[in-house]
Amino acid sequence: MTIRVLIVDDSAVVRQVLSRRLSGAPGIEVIGCAADPLFAMTQMNRQWPDVVVLDIEMPRMDGITFLKKIMAARPTPVIICSTLSQRGARATMEALAAGAASVVPKPTTGLKTFLEEDSGDIVTAVRAAAAGKASRLVPANERRPLPAAPDPPGTTSDRVVAIGTSTGGTQALEQVLTALPPVRSGIVIVQHMPEKFTAAFAERLDGMCPMSVREAGNGDPVVAGTVLVAPGGRHLQLVGDGAHFRVKVSDGPPINRHRPSVDVLFRSVAKVAGPRALGVIMTGMGDDGARGLLEMRQAGALTVAQDEATCVVHGMPKEAVRLGAVDREVPLSAIAEVIRTHA
Incomplete structure (x- = not known):
């Protein structure tokens, strides 16, 4: 055709x-x-x-x-x-x-x-x-965020949620994060997006979401109730800081044709967080993140993929499932609850 x-x-x-x-x-x-x-x-x-x-x-x-x-x-x-x-x-x-x-x-x-x-x-x-399928996202004015968690700590977190997404991910992330109250895990995200666009994307989400959302800077601590978005054109990694975590923002060659790469983030999370992490792979073309998610699962993390019916493009989650990297497949509407429960 x-x-x-x-x-x-x-x-x-x-x-x-x-x-x-x-x-x-x-x-x-x-x-x-x-x-x-x-x-x-x-x-x-x-x-x-x-x-x-x-x-x-x-x-x-x-x-x-x-x-x-x-x-x-x-x-x-x-x-x-x-x-x-x-x-x-x-x-x-x-x-x-x-x-x-x-x-x-x-x-x-x-x-x-x-x-x-x-x-x-x-x-x-x-x-x-x-x-890609026609978007099945819920319009912003019809969404109902969950009640805020009581007195979430603003200190560095010893648990982390790592999310990777690409095509269709900007709207999908908006639906997930607007439905998510401040949680006691820090959240780190790689969304395939060009340089200069990620700061505006994070700023827009910050104005819509119960949690604080910002573009990640090198050395930023992973803080409960805060979302760090990988800068366009640079890789994002999780590094240990005692019992807690920080992020490393760095240059380097594209991985799977992408910088930032979901695989780079997920592999670092597997190495330093292991069973203290939740990995979520969402809508996107290609296979970036699938191998990294497998490493997270092998390290004891819970791993989740967005299901085919709610993906704009099912490539990344499909490849993760094919590799045996996924514990659970869930629709987009259930991802916020999975994160809330884990966190």
């Missing part, structure tokens, strides 16, 4: 390069390009695409407004192609909250070279978006 793609971007260079790259990929057909959402609407009324690649800052109508119109009219996988800037990162978080499937970053300089040399990510994103 051919995946039909519409590209909406006010840059002629972006439209030209992305169209050439996507059209050259097997099984993908670019059915049109538009310089702004109003032109895109006309094209979509003639032929509806399977996937939309969408810029945010455009004339006549911004991408977020257009995204909301698409989701209201006919929910369709939308990939945000946004600049690697603080302003772009914040807008991208708003787009993900409005239902965008994923994000592909583009730099503010050297754009043509970047797109020509590193455009494999956009092909992967288009295929993942087309293969």
Whole structure:
């Protein structure tokens, strides 16, 4: 089955390069390009695409407004192609909250070279978006957080929850964390996301969740009731600090094509936390995290995978199950309760 793609971007260079790259990929057909959402609407009324690649800052109508119109009219996988800037990162978080499937970053300089040399990510994103199920997440205004735990300690924790996710994970994490009261374990997360976007993502979650959420810094203690998110473009590891834990943020080569890598986090948790840890692998393409989760299970940790029915893409949890790394498979709606019980 051919995946039909519409590209909406006010840059002629972006439209030209992305169209050439996507059209050259097997099984993908670019059915049109538009310089702004109003032109895109006309094209979509003639032929509806399977996937939309969408810029945010455009004339006549911004991408977020257009995204909301698409989701209201006919929910369709939308990939945000946004600049690697603080302003772009914040807008991208708003787009993900409005239902965008994923994000592909583009730099503010050297754009043509970047797109020509590193455009494999956009092909992967288009295929993942087309293969993914429609989101089954509960709208934010319909969620009911659990009551807050009484008097959670604000001290360093001797237990840890490690979560790894990728495609579809931004919305899935939002559902889990907004339903989770402050717990007595620290939580560390790797979400595959580009540099500059993770700080805005953590800030947005911090404003929505009962717990404190922030981008991890090197040497940060793992604190009860606090969530640390791996910075985009850097690995996150758990290190021992007596009976407690800290995190190490470091550079290094990508693992499984990712930096941060879920495997890097999970393997460090297996080594220093063992049975004092809970590992959770959630929606995502590929197999990052599966081997690390197996090491966690072998070290005595409880390991959980999001089930296929509620994943946008079941790749990462499926591979973990195949390896025998998973104690329990649960729907997305049950993950917060699993964490609360463990913590």
